[in-house]
Amino acid sequence: MNKLKLGERTELLKRNKKFWFLSLIIIAVVLFAIIVPFFTKGSLREMGKVYQSPSNDHPLGTDKYGLDMLARMAMGLQNSLKVSIFAALISLSLAMSLGGLGAYIGGLVDESINMILNIIIGLPTLPLLIVLSALLRSRSLLLMAVILGITNWAGIGRGIRSQVLSLSERNFVDLATISGKGNISILFMEIYPNMLAYIMVEFVGAFVTGLTAIVGLSTIGIGPDVVSLGKFFNMTITDQLITRGMWWVFVPPGVILTLFAVSMIGLASVIDEVLNPRLRGRQ
């Protein structure tokens, strides 16, 4: 295959308009989640009237507790992003160490890991998450991230496994084997750097799945103890806000969540398209 050098690849990405557009959206959303809470810390202590419609004081209205929706939403977004990025890191490291290593070692280890992967992939994640977090006594962000990471790694594991399988047939891996490097060092120093783009795409996928899942959990009422985007959806269900027409509680969080999720997946597919020679011919 016509392999491109790293410099050429980044050059291709830099010239891609979609790449910049989507990156800008993502950066804007992340900055919103990081910066806004700094300025709105004070307003999170002022409880006003509940479920006020948007006004000058509260550009996005107020929520169930009479708190400013804009401030709460930024805080909730920040927490949701924290959990899901940490969860994605956990899934990725599990997938890279178990799925990848199994594929590289081969034999019975690989067979059994692959079988477990296939089973977990077929299981619905949300019910498992629901049971796990319903059984927890306290749900800190860290604990939620761990649960999410553990339940969410199989899909990536399978992808990484098949990539490692195909890459380990390549010449440079043989070369490294001859020069006497160990299995783990070949995997992490030779194979993974060569599939960086793929790993990145998988990471983004896990990040977005995790984000949707954690917000979903809070929507049912068993998310993290602190505010997350799902808390607003939870209020929406329990207080029947849709029929009461109080759109400002559930529309803005959904818009920002969707915007972020779709841009992330779009970005991943742009990266995939640019760096994957078979798809690139179509630009």
Add this chain to the structure above:
Amino acid sequence: MRLRALIDKLRSPFAKFTYKKVAFYGFAVFLTINTIFFVERAMPSDPGDVMVRRIVGPGRSLTPLIGKHEGGGGGQSINLSPKMERLKNIYLKKYGLLKPLHEQYTSYLERAFTLDFGISYWKYPVPISELIMQRLPWTIALLFPTIPIGFVIGNWIGTKAAFKEGKKGSIYYYLSIVAGNIPMYWVGMILILVFGVQLGLFPLGEAYSQSYLGPQLSFSWFIDALHHWVLPFLSLLGFSFGGWAVGMRSMVIYEMESDYVNLEKQLGFRTEKIRQDVQRNAILPNFTAIPYLFSGLVSGGLMIEIIFGYPGMGMLFFNGIFSQDFPLIEASFVIVVFITLIGNMIIDILYGVIDPRIGTGYVRE
């Protein structure tokens, strides 16, 4: 002679493939059931404490009962007064949690495989199996149609996205990315807001009008139920066809570069004909993604039911969590996993029917 033919049929490669699949899914079911058993027992939450807490009242710390106030954090280690301790033990005995682990395990397996989960605490004298029998049909009615319909729409859009040049193709592509990644529960809320509240075209939730006291075997009831079914169904459909379309597009692009397409192009085949051939070949690899898609749909379906108040398994789960009815949660989980695995098994075996190479062992898994 007929017996002979039957035996031959049972020993054919396809039959062997089917046994293998059934064995795999049987093992998967067994593994999940075990996991939930051990996870439950490894978790810090104690059903006895939960029951006692329900008597004391929600949100109140248990420590004041023994006169020692530790202030805040009522969740950590709970020291119960002797009275409460006795009460807790009664509950634990009732749950069968005081028996040794291996006895608990065998009785749990028995309950799981006979699908007899005892009596619900949420709706006290009603057996859980009865609750599930009431709820399950609704979930099935909601989930199963999304697969074939999503398949048809997804194939159509995915092929368009791959074939149409330039802007038009990207529009189809981005449409499918958006459809596949927008959180389903939020789509549901927006659909209720727009079509239910603003336009008043569809009911706001539940599975049938309250004027019918229960499901009936009449035409008007069926129409009413269908009317209630449309919005939750539509909320799930996007995810279903979006995922298909994205996979379909990349497979079509991949197929477009293969030798047979080049040959057909050189021979001057009509584009329509080439498209048909490519489409047919591109569908197959996508089948392997269905288990992933289906388990996603099951998860999304649970959320959608909660949003719409649709009386399926998701709603049952929700009720179980809110009333801390652990046997009910456990049962709902096992059933949902059963549905997912059975659905996946059917798809897997169908895949063997559609692609004969898989069934005859031509392609090693």
